[in-house]
Amino acid sequence: MNDPAEHCAYADLAMTPAKQLCPKNMVLQVPLYSSILPPVPSLRILEAFTMSTNLLPRLLRVALLTLLSLVACICPSFAQHQNQGKILGGYFEEWSIYYAGYNIANLQQNGVASKLTHLLYAFGNVTTTPAPACAIADTWADYQSPYLPSVNGSAYPGPLYGNFAAIQQLKALHPNLKVLMSLGGASPANTAAFVSAASTAAGRQALAASCIDMFVSGNIAPGIAAPGLFDGFNIDWEFPTATDTQNFTALLKEFRKQLNALSETTGKQYTMSFDGPAGAQNYVNIDLKNAAKQVDFITIDGYNYSGSWVTQTNDASPLYDSAQDPLFGQGLDIDDTVNAYLNAGVPASKYTMGLPLYGAGWTGAPNVNQGLYQNSTGPSPVLLASGTGLCTDLSGNTPGCDTLLTPGLLTYSTLSTLTSNGYGNYFDQQRGAVSLYDPTSGTFYTYDDPSTVSLKMTYINTKVPKGLGGAYVWALKDDDANGTMVKTMAAGLGR
Numbered sequence: 001m002n003d004p005a006e007h008c009a010y011a012d013l014a015m016t017p018a019k020q021l022c023p024k025n026m027v028l029q030v031p032l033y034s035s036i037l038p039p040v041p042s043l044r045i046l047e048a049f050t051m052s053t054n055l056l057p058r059l060l061r062v063a064l065l066t067l068l069s070l071v072a073c074i075c076p077s078f079a080q081h082q083n084q085g086k087i088l089g090g091y092f093e094e095w096s097i098y099y100a101g102y103n104i105a106n107l108q109q110n111g112v113a114s115k116l117t118h119l120l121y122a123f124g125n126v127t128t129t130p131a132p133a134c135a136i137a138d139t140w141a142d143y144q145s146p147y148l149p150s151v152n153g154s155a156y157p158g159p160l161y162g163n164f165a166a167i168q169q170l171k172a173l174h175p176n177l178k179v180l181m182s183l184g185g186a187s188p189a190n191t192a193a194f195v196s197a198a199s200t201a202a203g204r205q206a207l208a209a210s211c212i213d214m215f216v217s218g219n220i221a222p223g224i225a226a227p228g229l230f231d232g233f234n235i236d237w238e239f240p241t242a243t244d245t246q247n248f249t250a251l252l253k254e255f256r257k258q259l260n261a262l263s264e265t266t267g268k269q270y271t272m273s274f275d276g277p278a279g280a281q282n283y284v285n286i287d288l289k290n291a292a293k294q295v296d297f298i299t300i301d302g303y304n305y306s307g308s309w310v311t312q313t314n315d316a317s318p319l320y321d322s323a324q325d326p327l328f329g330q331g332l333d334i335d336d337t338v339n340a341y342l343n344a345g346v347p348a349s350k351y352t353m354g355l356p357l358y359g360a361g362w363t364g365a366p367n368v369n370q371g372l373y374q375n376s377t378g379p380s381p382v383l384l385a386s387g388t389g390l391c392t393d394l395s396g397n398t399p400g401c402d403t404l405l406t407p408g409l410l411t412y413s414t415l416s417t418l419t420s421n422g423y424g425n426y427f428d429q430q431r432g433a434v435s436l437y438d439p440t441s442g443t444f445y446t447y448d449d450p451s452t453v454s455l456k457m458t459y460i461n462t463k464v465p466k467g468l469g470g471a472y473v474w475a476l477k478d479d480d481a482n483g484t485m486v487k488t489m490a491a492g493l494g495r
Contacts, residue, residue: 086117086460086461086467086469086470086471086493086494086495087117087118087297087352087469087470087471087472088115088116088117088118088470088471088472088486088489088490088493088495089116089117089118089119089120089299089352089470089471089472089473090112090116090118090119090120090472090473090475090476090486091120091121091122091182091472091473091474091475091476092104092107092119092120092121092122092163092475092476092477093122093475093476093477094121094122094123094137094138094141094142094163095138095141096475096476096477097141097145097148097163098141098396099396099403099405100403100477102403102476102477103148103149103163103166104148104151104163104166104167104169104170105148105149105150105151105166106477107119107170107476107483108151108152108170108173110481110482110483111483111487112476112479112483112486112487113170113173113174113177114174115483115486115487115489115490115495116174116177116486117176117177117178117470117495118177118178118179118180118271118472119167119170119177119178119179119180120179120180120182120234120299120472121163121167121179121180121181121182121230122182122185122236122475123137123182123183123184123185123187123190123236124136124137124181124182124183124184124211124214124215125137125183125184125187125189125190125193126183126184126190126193126194126197126207127193128193128196128197128203131206132193132196132197132203132204132206132207132210133206133207133210133211134183134207134210134211134214134215136214136220136221139221140162141162141163142162142163142164142220143160143161143162143163143164143165143220143221143224143226144161144162145161145162145163146158146161148161148162148163148165148166149166150166150169151166151169151170151173152169152172152173154169156169159223159224160220160224160226164220164226164229167179167229168226168229178231178232178271179229179230179231180230180231180232180233180234180271180273181211181215181230181232181233181234182233182234182235182236182275183211183233183234183235183236184235184236184237184238185236185238186238187238190237190238191237191238191239194237194240194244194251195241195244195247197251198244198247198248198250198251199247201250201254204247204250204251204254205254205258207251207254208251208254208255208257208258209258211233211255212255212258212259212262215229215230215233216228216229216230216231216232216259216262216270217262228268231268231270231271232259232270232271232272232273232296233255233271233272233273234273234274234275234299235251235252235255235272235273235274235275236274236275237251237274237275238275238277239277239282239285240282240285240286241285242284242285244285245285245286245287246287248285248286248287248291249286249287249290249291249294252272252274252291252294252295253294255272255294256272256294256295259272271296272294272295272296273295273296273297273298273299273352274291274295274298274299275298275299275300275301276288276298276299276300276301276341277300277301278300278301278302278303278304278305278334278337278354279305279331280331280340283337283340283341283344288341288344288345288346289344289345289346292345292346292347292350295350296350297349297350297351297352297469297470298341298346298350298351298352299352299354299472300337300338300341300351300352300353300354301337301354302317302334302337302353302354302355302356302456303316303317303354303355303356303474304316304317304356304360305317305318305332305333306332306360306446307360307408308360308361308362308376308378308379308380308407308408308409309408311362311375311376311377311378312326312373312374312375312376313362313365313371313372313373313374313375313376313444313446314327314332314372314373314446315333315372315428315431315433315435315446316356316359316360316446316447317334317355317356317433317446317447317448317452318332318333318334318428318431318432318433319333319334319335319431319432319433319452319455319456319459320333320334320335320430320431320432321333321335321336321431322428322430322431323430324373324430325373325431326373333431334353334456334459335459338351338353338463338468342464348463348464348466348467348468348469349466349468349469350469351468351469352468352469352470352471352472353456353460353468353470353471353472354471354472354473354474355448355453355456355471355472355473355474355485355489356447356448356473356474357411357412357448357473357474357475357476357478357479357485358404358409358410358411358412358447358474358475358478359409359410359411359412359415359436359445359446359447359448360408360409360445360446360447361379361380361408361409361410361443361444361445361446362376362377362378362379362380362408362443362444363376363377363378363379363380363381363441363442363443363444364376364377364378364441364442365437365442365443365444366442367437367439367442370424370426370435370437370444371435371437371439371442371443371444372426372428372435372437372444374444376442376444377442378407379407379408380407380408380410380443380444380445381407381443382394382401382402382404382405382406382407382410383401383402383410383414384400384401384402384414385400385401385402385403385411385413385414386400386414386417387414387415387417387418387420387421388417388421391405394406402414403477403478404478410445410447411477411478411479412447412448412449412478412479412480412485413478413479413480413481415436415445415447415449416449416480416484418436418438418445419436422438422440423436423437423438423443423445424436424437424438424439425449427451432452432455432456432459433446433452434446434447434448434449434451434452435447448485449485450484450485450488453485453488453489453492454488454491454492456471456492457471457488457489457491457492457493458492460492460493461492461493470493471489471493473485473486473489
C-alpha cells in the first residue's frame, strides 16, 4: 500500500511539500497511542469545532484541521471501536471491463469486497418507450459476456454471464454485501425519461414496477432469471429542475412503497438511496427533507467543485472553503454541502459523503502558489498509466494509457505515480486538500490521497454526535491495484 500519512496538517501554515510534514505509515500502523489518549473528550472537542466551522477564522480553521489530522494519524483505533455501522459504498461501472480491464473479480482479489457495505452498479437505463420502464444499458457487459474472470474460481454455468453472474458469485462469498442498481447517470436520455415517467402517478408506478421486476425479482431477459441479484436502487437523476421537485419525491415514495410491498412477500429488506448533488444550483430543486424520508441513505457528491471546464485551477474536493480562493463564499466545498443538507432536514445518519478516485487537471499553470488558483492554458493531457509520459492515442486501441482516456482527468492509480515522475505534492491546510504540480510543464492536479481520505473519514466520524452516515467512492476501478484508497477509508470508518 502507499504511505497513507505522507503528509499531516500540523506543520506550517503555508503550502508545504507533503513529504516534509509527517512520518510515514502513521494512519494504518498499530494504534500505539489508543490506550493513553481518551477518545471521548477528543471527540467532543472536534465536535465543538466542526459544528461551528462557519464561524471559524483562518487560524481556527487550521487548528481544526490540525485536530482532525492528529486523530487520523495517531488514533485510528477510535474508528474501529465506534463506527462499525458506517456505510462504505463503491460504484462499479459496467464499462470498466473494457479498456480498464477491471472486473468484479478484482474486488475479491484485492480484498476490497470485504470492506464494502454497498456495491452500486452503474448504470441501468430508464426509458419511456413504449412505456416507463427500466432497461439494460449494455447487454454484453451485464449478462452476456462469457469471458469475464470468475470471482470464486468456478466457471459460470450460464445462461447468466457477464457482470451479473460475477455479482452472484461475489454475493455468495459476502452475504452481508448489499448490491444496488444505480439508475440513470449523466445521460440526457435518462434524465428526460425520469422527467417524463415521474410526471404522472401512472408513470411512476410503471417505472418502479418494471425496475423491481427486472433487477430485484431478477427477470433480466427472456430465459434468464436471477432472483435477488440486486437488493435495491440508487436513483441517479442528474438533475431534477425546479419543476421536478414534487415529482422527484413522489418517484422515491413509489419505489419505497413497492419495495415495502415486496418485503411483505419475501421477508427481505430492500434498500433505497438517491444521488445528491454537491452544487446548490442543483440541490435547491430537491425537497431534501421529504426525499430523505423515502430512502435509507443518500450518496452525496463530494467532488467536481472545480474541474477543467474552467480555466483557473482550484481544489475539486476540498473539505473547507478558504479566503484565498478567488471563489470564496460560493459554497464550493464539502463542509458547505454537508451543512446545507443537514440544515435542510436530512438526518446526519443518511449523509454518505462521496470521494473521487480521480483527479482534475490543468496545464500551462504558472509556477505561483504551486499552481493553485492560477490561470491555465487548458485541460491536462492524458498520461500513460505509469505516469512516465503522454498517451498519444485516446481511441482506446492502445494499451497502457490512463484508463479514463480524458483530458483534464486522471485516475488515482496514475496520480499516485507522479511524485516519482517530477511532480511535487502539496497540502493546503486551510482546505484539507492535496495537489500535484510540475513546474516544468505547469501541469496541476487536484485529487484525494490517503492522507486527505483519513481527514475526511475523521470529519465523517466527528461532524455531529454519532457522525455522518458514511462514505462512498466514484469509482472503484480508479483506485490502485491494491485498493489503497478504499482500504484507507475502511480503516477510518472502522471496517
